[in-house]
Amino acid sequence: MSFYVTTPIYYVNAAPHLGHAYTTIAADVMARHHRQRGEDVFFLTGTDEHGEPVADAAHALGIEPQELADRNAERFKALAPQLEASNDFFIRTTDPQHEAMVKQVLSRVRENGYVYEGTYEGWYCPRCADFKAENEIDEDRRCPIHHIELTREQEENYFFKLSAFQERLEELYAAREDFVVPRTRYNEALSFIRSGLRDVPLTRHKLTWGVQVPWDPEHVFYVWFDALLNYYTALSYAPSPAGLAAGGGDLAKRFWPASYHLIGKDILRFHAVYWPALLMAAELELPEHVFVHGFLLMDGEKMSKSLGNVLDPFAVIERYGSDALRFYLLRDVPFGQDGSVSTASFELRYESELANEFGNLASRTIAMVHRYRDGVPLALAPDPELDDEFAGLAQEVAAMIDRAELTAALDAIWQRVRRLNRYVEERAPWQLAKDETRAHELDLVLSTLVAGLRVLAVLLHPYLPASTDKLLAALGSEDRSLASARWDSMQALGEPIGRLDSLFPKSA
Ligand code: ME8
Numbered sequence: 001m002s003f004y005v006t007t008p009i010y011y012v013n014a015a016p017h018l019g020h021a022y023t024t025i026a027a028d029v030m031a032r033h034h035r036q037r038g039e040d041v042f043f044l045t046g047t048d049e050h051g052e053p054v055a056d057a058a059h060a061l062g063i064e065p066q067e068l069a070d071r072n073a074e075r076f077k078a079l080a081p082q083l084e085a086s087n088d089f090f091i092r093t094t095d096p097q098h099e100a101m102v103k104q105v106l107s108r109v110r111e112n113g114y115v116y117e118g119t120y121e122g123w124y125c126p127r128c129a130d131f132k133a134e135n136e137i138d139e140d141r142r143c144p145i146h147h148i149e150l151t152r153e154q155e156e157n158y159f160f161k162l163s164a165f166q167e168r169l170e171e172l173y174a175a176r177e178d179f180v181v182p183r184t185r186y187n188e189a190l191s192f193i194r195s196g197l198r199d200v201p202l203t204r205h206k207l208t209w210g211v212q213v214p215w216d217p218e219h220v221f222y223v224w225f226d227a228l229l230n231y232y233t234a235l236s237y238a239p240s241p242a243g244l245a246a247g248g249g250d251l252a253k254r255f256w257p258a259s260y261h262l263i264g265k266d267i268l269r270f271h272a273v274y275w276p277a278l279l280m281a282a283e284l285e286l287p288e289h290v291f292v293h294g295f296l297l298m299d300g301e302k303m304s305k306s307l308g309n310v311l312d313p314f315a316v317i318e319r320y321g322s323d324a325l326r327f328y329l330l331r332d333v334p335f336g337q338d339g340s341v342s343t344a345s346f347e348l349r350y351e352s353e354l355a356n357e358f359g360n361l362a363s364r365t366i367a368m369v370h371r372y373r374d375g376v377p378l379a380l381a382p383d384p385e386l387d388d389e390f391a392g393l394a395q396e397v398a399a400m401i402d403r404a405e406l407t408a409a410l411d412a413i414w415q416r417v418r419r420l421n422r423y424v425e426e427r428a429p430w431q432l433a434k435d436e437t438r439a440h441e442l443d444l445v446l447s448t449l450v451a452g453l454r455v456l457a458v459l460l461h462p463y464l465p466a467s468t469d470k471l472l473a474a475l476g477s478e479d480r481s482l483a484s485a486r487w488d489s490m491q492a493l494g495e496p497i498g499r500l501d502s503l504f505p506k507s508a
């Protein structure tokens with residue numbers, strides 16, 4: 001089994017912000033979960049460095065686009081490890097291997113008859129690097145996303161014959177109802193297709209900052225075609241990730257087509273319409289799923305670098321740690337929908353859930369095993385009273401993550417965190433410890449808590465990699481595999497457990 005997950009490649013016209021961190025975190029949760037299943041995983045992220053948004057930002061700063069790209073690509077690259085993102089490769093679209101492969105694939109698209117010369121005229125947003133359809137434009141001719149004035153552009157271009165794929169795209173959507181998820185986004189993409197596809201510019205000749213068109217060096221490829229192809233080109237030169245290596249070193253054989261492209265709803269049309277059409281034109285296999293998440297909102301507006309209302313993920317991580325940020329974003333904003341984020345709701349989740357519910361459960365369990373049993377829980381099967389809630393949990397979570405329901409899966413796990421907290425309260429081990437005749441009951445409760453914590457730590461590992469590593473180490477368990485989180489095979493190891501510092505200190 002192989003699993004290939006991608007994030008969008010981010011524009012280097014400015015520094016990374018929380019919105020970028022969000023998609024990267026979500027993709028990382030999926031990648032880590034699939035590795036826990038023993039699958040051969042490839043997780044790709046990177047930067048989109050060509051096109052007008054980058055060229056304009058560089059000129060505004062009085063520097064060359066390459067210099068700006070180098071500067072900001074470093075910041076995006078640095079963000080990944082700070083988020084604990086386990087990406088296998090970081091692609092930059094200025095990588096010469098990427099550029100060479102873009103030329104090769106788009107030349108094939110032309111040889112296959114899907115490219116022609118023509119004149120394009122339309123309303124253009126330089127920040128989106130996109131022409132807007134008439135029905136997207138409001139009366140004052142502003143970009144619905146950036147609120148800047150659109151410009152009327154007319155250009156001699158090469159065109160991509162998107163219209164030739166009208167029927168095949170409709171067939172694709174009819175045959176594969178989970179090609180785009182969630183459903184609302186599928187419907188949106190399908191209605192765009194049904195409204196009639198028009199050909200789109202494939203090249204630009206007013207710009208020089210891009211991948212040169214091999215059959216006409218006066219032109220560069222329109223940035224979106226160069227960018228979308230990253231998902232494919234990366235596999236031609238990324239180093240092989242450690243893994244099962246089925247199919248040898250050829251990553252395209254091992255991982256293509258992608259299992260999931262994760263994207264925000266702002267770039268739906270490119271991924272749900274242009275991308276499959278382009279792949280058909282290049283005779284490449286289509287991805288299994290495009291998952292479209294919503295926007296993180298602050299004060300009701302989409303956070304974006306151009307609007308300036310950004311919340312700095314670096315600052316949040318420095319104070320609370322990356323796990324807290326990962327947890328908050330996937331817990332508080334239902335994955336797939338828009339959601340507001342704020343420091344107040346962040347602090348509430350941190351205190352009430354991470355510190356009080358999970359952190360406390362872990363530290364009091366470990367403290368009780370030390371206090372009452374000198375740090376050695378008995379090797380007993382866990383209390384059958386919890387079977388209903390814990391047996392089958394790993395499979396339930398896996399099924400949800402298969403559908404990219406990351407918030408629902410986290411919620412299912414969290415209900416069991418709460419269940420285990422209730423179990424402690426109901427059984428009151430501190431009372432049992434006072435009565436020698438109830439020693440066996442106490443052993444059962446302690447073994448059950450240790451087993452329950454191990455299940456929770458393994459299942460939470462993709463969401464909270466740093467703190468669950470500490471917890472599993474304290475529990476004496478090196479195993480992170482999903483199989484090790486099966487309740488029916490679970491028992492305390494009968495080995496001494498370690499000590500644990502507070503996982504989520506309140507004074508953070
Ligand atoms: O569009 N909420 O790059 P980009 C949630 N280079 N997610 C957000 C967000 C927010 N407020 N803001 C950004 C591009 N994102 C192109 C992509 S792909 C072949 C080329 C995330 O830097 C979300 O994933 O504008 C969104 O789709 C992406 O960042 C846009 O990043």
